[in-house]
Amino acid sequence: MILSLASFTSFTSWPSGLAVLAYVVASAWPQRTSSEDKNQDRPVWAALCLGWLAQALAILLDTVAFDGPTLHARFGFAPALSVTTWLVLAVYAIENRRLGLPSVRRALALLAAIAVALAWLFPGQTHPQNVPPLAPLHWLTGFASYGLIGAALLHAALLRHAEKQLRAKPVSGQIPRPSPSGQALGMPLLRLESLTLRFVGAGFVMLSLTLLLGALFATPWRWDHKTIFSVLSWLVFAVLLIGRARFGWRGRQAVRWLVAGSALLLLAYVGSRFVLEVVLHRSTAV
Numbered sequence: 001m002i003l004s005l006a007s008f009t010s011f012t013s014w015p016s017g018l019a020v021l022a023y024v025v026a027s028a029w030p031q032r033t034s035s036e037d038k039n040q041d042r043p044v045w046a047a048l049c050l051g052w053l054a055q056a057l058a059i060l061l062d063t064v065a066f067d068g069p070t071l072h073a074r075f076g077f078a079p080a081l082s083v084t085t086w087l088v089l090a091v092y093a094i095e096n097r098r099l100g101l102p103s104v105r106r107a108l109a110l111l112a113a114i115a116v117a118l119a120w121l122f123p124g125q126t127h128p129q130n131v132p133p134l135a136p137l138h139w140l141t142g143f144a145s146y147g148l149i150g151a152a153l154l155h156a157a158l159l160r161h162a163e164k165q166l167r168a169k170p171v172s173g174q175i176p177r178p179s180p181s182g183q184a185l186g187m188p189l190l191r192l193e194s195l196t197l198r199f200v201g202a203g204f205v206m207l208s209l210t211l212l213l214g215a216l217f218a219t220p221w222r223w224d225h226k227t228i229f230s231v232l233s234w235l236v237f238a239v240l241l242i243g244r245a246r247f248g249w250r251g252r253q254a255v256r257w258l259v260a261g262s263a264l265l266l267l268a269y270v271g272s273r274f275v276l277e278v279v280l281h282r283s284t285a286v
Contacts, residue, residue: 016116058082149199
């Protein structure tokens with residue numbers, strides 16, 4: 001359901017508009033060169049923090065609906081994307097001192113702005129309060145799995161960027177600087193790779209809990225598109241973790257499995273809800 005024009009002037013729309021504006025500023029801010037003062041990045045981080053806090057408020061207001069005195073939950077594909085980008089930005093902010101890259105900051109800020117705008121336009125469908133008691137925990141673990149896998153993808157992208165930096169040929173006239181112990185982006189590559197797989201493992205645990213809770217409160221159990229893609233992504237991540245533990249899968253091989261599992265997970269909820277809400281205009285349960 002698309003918001004009406006009048007809803008753009010409502011109270012709940014202001015956090016979304018503020019978040020989009022702040023993220024656009026953070027994305028468009030000029031990149032600092034290595035010789036410039038680090039204090040010049042303060043406006044960027046101020047904009048990112050403002051956008052992150054405004055997005056948190058927008059997520060709360062967009063996913064909670066009131067019908068008189070009754071409280072309802074409202075979810076959809078766009079709020080799920082907004083929560084995912086919000087969690088990934090939190091991880092990036094925490095690790096910025098070691099892995100901070102202006103290009104990554106710009107990409108994440110732009111993606112967050114798009115996700116907030118989509119959640120603003122497509123707030124999802126309202127679901128009544130009389131839901132099974134395990135449903136809120138099921139939703140929470142589902143969003144957590146999306147955020148953790150998103151963080152794993154972020155670290156995988158940083159890992160590929162670091163590998164390209166180490167393998168890049170020096171520019172003519174410049175003296176190449178040796179990288180101690182394969183270190184790039186302020187962190188050894190092996191540690192960055194290990195951190196990527198840790199996020200995959202944490203996301204796998206959350207996804208397992210999501211499927212388990214879904215099986216417990218879903219009556220009857222339905223093998224719909226969301227369930228099939230969720231199970232397939234769970235299997236891909238399980239193979240990745242087993243391959244890492246038993247056969248030492250690393251580098252591009254591990255990243256390929258991560259990307260495949262992430263694509264299936266994205267299709268599971270976001271993809272199925274997008275088709276139902278936007279393409280077919282159907283109202284279904286979460």
